[in-house]
Each structure stands twice: as C-alpha cells, then as structure tokens.
Amino acid sequence: MPSPKRLDPARSRAERLGALIRELRLRKGWTQAELGRAVALSNSAISKYETGEKVPPRDVVESLDKALGANGRLIEEREQLDDNPDAKWVQKYIRCESTAIRIRQLSGLMPALLQNEEYTRIILEQNLPLYGGDLGEKLDYRARRRAILGGTDAPHFSVVVGEAAFHTVIGDAGVMRRQLLDLVEASTKPNIDVRVVPFNGAGRANELGNTAVFDFRDGSSLVYRAGIPGGFFIASPGHVKQYAEFYDRFHADALGEEASRMLVRKVIEEKYPCRQPSTCL
Template structure:
C-alpha cells in the first residue's frame, strides 16, 4: 500500500526564520532576555523562535522586526514561512473541502469538521508548544472549515472513528461530554454518517492512520494522508487502493445505528 508520506517542508522555513532572528539579535549585541523585554515576551519564547521549536504570530513577528530595526527583513522571512508548502497544504485542504461532493474520513480523534469549539481549542492548545503559531488564528481557520457541513449544499460526510477517540480525554470531562453529545446531534443529519471501530475491530486498522478521501464534481477523487507527516495523493491507481482500504475500514466498523448506541453508552459511563 503506497502511503505517500513525506516530511512537511515548512519545517525548513521555520529554521530559516529562527536563524534570521538570531543573526539580527546578535548583530545588535542583545541577549535573548533583552530582546524579549522589548517585545513583551518571555526569554523562553525568543529561544523557541530561534531554535525553530515555535513560530510567532504575525503580530509578534512585526514587533520583533521593529525592535531589531530589520526594515521588514524579518517579516519577509515570516511571509515565506506562511507561504511555504506546509501552509499551502492547509489552504489546499480547505479549498478541496469547499468543492467536495463527498468526504470519507478515518481517524483516531474526532475529525476537524465534527469538532466542537472547546474540543478544537483543547486539541490546538496541546500542540502549540510543538507547532507554534497563533491559537486564535488557528481557531478561526477551524471554525471556517466546520461551517462547511452547515451549508445548504454540504457534501456527504462519512466519519469512521476508532473507539479510542471516545475514551481519549481531550480538555477534560465537560469538553468530552459536549463533544460526544454533538456527535450524536450531527449524526442525525441526513448527509452525515458516523461509524465507530470498536476496540475488538480488525488489527490492521491500527496501522492505517488518518485518511481522507474527497470526491469532487465529476467524480474525481483526491486522498490526503494527515498527521505530522502528510501528503496529497492524486495518482489514480493509488487512490483506487485507498478506496478499497476505506471499504475494509467501514466493514470493520459498527453500523451508524450501533455506533450511536456505543457513543451514548460511553457518555453514560465515562462522562455522566
């Protein structure tokens, strides 16, 4: 099975931004602590920006540029980062979803299109230390994506979830209760189907990872393999294999009716 994974190229641009920031600071003869004080950030945040562990928001990038007298050079590096292949993948994902006729998704967490605001915020907040960026900007992007399923011409959406998605606590008990109740509500919509793969499901599913198959007008399909590493797949032969794989995933899942019963059971037992 051709998984088609590749490292997100945006990490290169993150490193370049950090190197530029460090060079500008050292030209001034400033310590990280001194620069941090001038832009009202912590010493640790400046260190994260320079090492590539975190990415500043546009607001912070502009403040750093002004404090260092960079004349826009640092902002130019920030623009490269946000026009990198990684950023373009995110934009392409939203564009493809916007044209979709049908979306088939498989994951071990609640998919972005079905996440409540509090669940999304908790997921994104957990990843901020690694991915960096601006949390509120990410929230606006996710909110825009979720609105897709509220449109009059919303695509048919299939979500197959591992049972672990119901048990892995994101943001606390109240967040999980709200999320599972919302799954039950969304599943009542005629264009949305949710199926759960129980813990006793086929073992091969543990190796599948996140998978999205999107059908566009005219029947053309594209595949996205997500995660820290991700890739788009457009080769027809490979897409055909993924479609077969998805059918196997669905066969290993409970029916939509039984899946709703399981979600309701988990609600009562884990998040009463």
C-alpha cells in the same frame, strides 16, 4: 567552535515583515503606542511584530496595512510567510475540504470537522508548544473548517472512527461528555455519516490512522494521508482507487449508523456520566 545556527527562512521573513511595519510607522511619525491605538493593540504587541518575535494574524495585518497606508504591501509580505511546505499542504487540504462534494475519512482520533469549539481549543492549546503559531488564528481556521459541513453546498462527510478516540480524555469528563453528545447530534444530519470501529473489532481500529478521500465535482478524487510533520497527497488514479476500496472495507465492517450512536451513548454514560444533572447537557 560552536556550529553556526541553522537559518530559518520563516523567521527571516517574519523579521522582514516586522521591519516593514516599523519603516511604515516611522514614516508616519508614530510611536509604537500610537500605532497600537490605531489598530486596538498594545504597544508591546506592536514591538513583538516589529522584531519578528511574533507574526501578526492576517486580520491584524489588514488593519495595520490600512492604518499605515501601505496599499497592500503588508498583506503581500504576510502572505509570503505561507510560502513553505507545511503551510502549502495545509492550504491544499483546506481547498480539498471546501471544494469536495464527498469526503470519506478514516480516523483514529476525534475527526477535526466534528470537534466542538471547547474540545478544539484544548487540543490546540496542548499542541501549541510543539507546533507554534497563533492560537486565535488556529481557532478561526478550525471554525471555518467546521462551517463547511453546515453550508448550503456542504459535502457529504462519511467518517469511520476508532472507539479509542472516545477514551482518550481531552480536558476533563465534562469536556468529553459535551464533545461526544455533539458527535451524536452531528451524526443525525443528512450529510454526515459516522461509523464506529469498536474495541472488539479484531484490533482493526489500530489500522485506521488518518486518511481522507476527497471526491470532486469534475469526477476526480484525491487522497490525503497524515504524517509527521504535515502529510502527503496521492493523485494517482490507481492508488486513489486502492485507498477508496480500503475505506469501503472499513465502512462495511464498522457498526451501522444507529449502532454507532448507541455505542457513543454507552461510552458517555459509563465513562462520562452526568454527576450534577442540573448542570449537564
């Protein structure tokens, strides 16, 4: 006898949201096509939302709520989908980024806050089969994160990144060239400090992992350590101090700002040279 299917609370909530959309649509006497026209979507999209096969993005839920006269019921039901551990740590991380006055990060990968839109899209598309979700919603979320560093109350962002991140090809040589040029440009901004641990850094780049120390206006700090899935936060002052000191050691041992930019430019010219000058940045 086959073992029973494991219950998926997120799926059941998605189906509940879909059932509510269908109930409200039928109450108005609309077909799926008519509801689709009201919110500029296809009837097949409406069908997938109603069966719970797909979860509508928040902006779509807002449009559906308004069109169906739901008075916020759909929005409230959609928010319940975020009531799970994975979503909660993501929301907490975003709050940390948006409220911190200083962010200190160790990264073995291209820092998410400094990825351009093209590079980000390819990363998210590659990971979609593994992590799921809506690509458009993920891109919007990343764009809002990037905007944090350009705001009027932007935090100071200091990152130590391993050179290996520049040799892991995402997309093609053109994508990498544009991303690294954007990284160099970002590093010249007054609130952004990029330091590189080169391959010849006695193997220390392998220790970087992904760690962020958030410093807040009230004097408190919080540490985030990446994990699979999600990650975890550390609030204990003693442990936060240890991670801050760990970051400071890497920062001191990494190349200086200008030397880091020179290394990135060297990687660009050696590994991602401009083959057609008329079309390259």
